[in-house]
Amino acid sequence: MKFTCDKASILREVSVAQEIISSRNALSILSNVLIEVADNTLTLKATDLKVGFETQVPVEVAVPGSTTIYCDKFLGILRSLPDGEIEFEQQDNRLIIRPLFKKIDFQLKSITSDKYPEIQDVSQDAYFQVPQNDLIEMINQTIFAISDDETRFFMNGVYFEKSESALVMVATDGRRLSYIMKEVDGSIPDFNGVIIPPKILNLVRKLASGEGSINIAVTDKNIFMQFDNQKVSSNLIEGQFPNYRRVIPDSQEYRIVINRNELMDALRRVSLLVEQKSRRVYLTLNENSLVLNSEESEIGVAREEITCEYSGPEATIALNYLYLTDPLKVIDNEEIAIEYTEANKAISIMSIPAGDYFHIVMPMQLD
Numbered sequence: 001m002k003f004t005c006d007k008a009s010i011l012r013e014v015s016v017a018q019e020i021i022s023s024r025n026a027l028s029i030l031s032n033v034l035i036e037v038a039d040n041t042l043t044l045k046a047t048d049l050k051v052g053f054e055t056q057v058p059v060e061v062a063v064p065g066s067t068t069i070y071c072d073k074f075l076g077i078l079r080s081l082p083d084g085e086i087e088f089e090q091q092d093n094r095l096i097i098r099p100l101f102k103k104i105d106f107q108l109k110s111i112t113s114d115k116y117p118e119i120q121d122v123s124q125d126a127y128f129q130v131p132q133n134d135l136i137e138m139i140n141q142t143i144f145a146i147s148d149d150e151t152r153f154f155m156n157g158v159y160f161e162k163s164e165s166a167l168v169m170v171a172t173d174g175r176r177l178s179y180i181m182k183e184v185d186g187s188i189p190d191f192n193g194v195i196i197p198p199k200i201l202n203l204v205r206k207l208a209s210g211e212g213s214i215n216i217a218v219t220d221k222n223i224f225m226q227f228d229n230q231k232v233s234s235n236l237i238e239g240q241f242p243n244y245r246r247v248i249p250d251s252q253e254y255r256i257v258i259n260r261n262e263l264m265d266a267l268r269r270v271s272l273l274v275e276q277k278s279r280r281v282y283l284t285l286n287e288n289s290l291v292l293n294s295e296e297s298e299i300g301v302a303r304e305e306i307t308c309e310y311s312g313p314e315a316t317i318a319l320n321y322l323y324l325t326d327p328l329k330v331i332d333n334e335e336i337a338i339e340y341t342e343a344n345k346a347i348s349i350m351s352i353p354a355g356d357y358f359h360i361v362m363p364m365q366l367d
Contacts, residue, residue, distance in 0.1 A: 001065025001090035003037045004100070005057065010042070010086075011078045013055045016207065017046035018075045020053050020199075029068060034116045035088075036066035045119055046071065051199050052119035054231040066113040069095050077106050120233060122224055127215040128189060130167065132208045132227060134182045135216075138169045139201045141180040141357045144326045146198055147173035154239030158201060160218070161193035170244045176323045177247050180357035191218040195241055200225070200234035207232070247360055252339035252348055254312035258290060260336045264328050266292050266304045271321045273302040280364050281321040286314050315343045318364040324349070327359040 017033045034045040042057045067090050074097075078086075081099055089096045090110065097106040139158070147155035152174070159170040167188065168181045200223065207230055208214060214227040224233045267281065273294040274281055284291040288310055294302040317340065328336065333351040340347040343366075349359040 001037060001067060002063040002088070003042065003059045003061045004085055004087050005042060005059040007078060007081055007083055007086055007099075009057050009059075010044075011075075013044050013057055014071065014075050014078060016055070016203070017044060017053060018071045020046045020048055020051050020203070021071050029111050029115055030117070031070055031072065032068035032111055032116070033071040033074060034066065034068045034113050036113065037061045038064040045116070047117060047119050049117060050197070050235045051203070052231075052233040053203070054119060056229045063089075065090055067095060067110040068113050068116050069108045069110045073108060077108070120222060120224075121231070122217045122219060122222075126189070126217040126219075127224070127226065128184075128217070129186060129213040129215055130182075130184055132210050132212055132214045134184075135214050136205055136208055136210060138167070138180050138182060139205050140330045142169045142171040142178045143198055143201055143205075144330075145171035145173060145176050145178040145359075149173070153237060154195060154241055157195040157197045157237045159193055159241040159244070160196050160223075162188050162191060170241075172242060172244060172247070175320070175362050177244060177360040178327065178357070179244070179248070179359075182356060192220075193241065194218055194223065195237035195239065196223055197234055197237055200232055203232055247346065249339075249341065249346055249348060249360075251341075253341040254310070254315075254339065256285065256290065256338040257309035257335055257352060258306070258338065259308075260328055260331060260334060262306050263290075263336070264325060266306050267321050267325050267328075270294050270302040270304055271325075273297065273300050274321055278364070279320045279322055280318050281324075282316055282318050282366075284314070284316045285310055285312065287311055315340075316366060317343045317347065318366050319347075319361060320364060323361045327361075331355075 021031055036043045040061050042059045044055050046053045077097055082102060085100045087098050087100055093110055094107045095110050098104055142158050155173060161168050166181050166183045170179050208227050214225055217224040221236055222233055270281055270292045275295055275297055280295055282293040288307060290308045291305045327349050331351045335352040337350050337352050338347055344363055346360050346362055
């Protein structure tokens with residue numbers, strides 16, 4: 001095997017591979033990246049047996065072939081080399097790496113590619129198309145609400161289901177819930193609702209260009225995505241996702257309309273003196289006024305008042321301030337609405353005008 005490639009072209013792909021690969025055992029082939037060259041194309045593969053990654057890079061191939069090399073050191077070598085063309089040549093059980101115009105020579109031991117685990121795929125007929133921008137927005141609107149409690153593993157991912165001609169994503173950690181639904185042009189094959197691990201969703205969010213479509217296929221145990229020149233796949237999380245529909249209020253009695261940036265800035269300032277274990281902040285509502293307070297502590301207390309549109313009764317709601325700031329970060333609109341019926345029951349957060357997503361937050365006890 002022998003080929004030449006520009007450093008910048010291969011460096012980004014190997015960086016992605018290293019994020020996926022298990023590094024617990026440097027001697028394991030799972031710590032290696034598979035490289036295969038033919039027809040002036042480099043195919044690069046990585047897997048930790050749960051998540052798979054495959055990408056293609058144009059190269060100049062002198063001798064086709066394939067091998068696997070320890071990804072961490074391969075990445076370190078690539079980063080250390082000067083910009084420009086690099087020649088790669090397989091000799092016996094070593095990959096020789098040398099820049100074309102510098103007297104630098106690295107030799108990395110390799111393991112034959114026939115020992116590398118097969119990365120699963122499905123028939124092209126199983127895929128359906130979704131605009132990349134739509135899927136990226138669905139991920140952005142939900143992924144922060146995933147639970148990190150490993151004892152409730154069925155909440156450690158984003159729930160993904162078909163709803164007639166639309167796709168739905170939902171995430172919850174038991175104290176908050178984020179929901180988004182996107183209508184899709186074209187047919188979507190029927191599939192049971194599945195729970196997608198955050199690792200592949202973060203990977204898609206990082207790699208996808210946001211242009212064109214992404215092809216998705218869902219099986220009982222795996223999800224597969226193809227976009228640009230890349231393929232990613234992942235095992236699904238087994239288990240029963242909570243019945244999220246029971247948490248969503250049919251209607252709310254009171255409505256606050258407020259400038260998103262003003263509320264974010266006020267939360268950022270007041271949170272400086274919030275007790276960091278509970279992260280509790282108090283929202284006191286009066287006519288056309290919202291007052292944010294931190295709890296009184298040995299350090300001090302913070303208070304800020306901002307104007308809003310509100311004509312309901314005076315009320316105080318206690319919330320984890322992160323449960324407010326996380327949704328606010330992913331809402332693009334200038335104004336948002338916060339709706340509630342009782343100060344101790346679920347509140348709803350949405351954009352104005354209303355979009356195809358919303359966020360539900362459970363208040364904390366008023367101490």
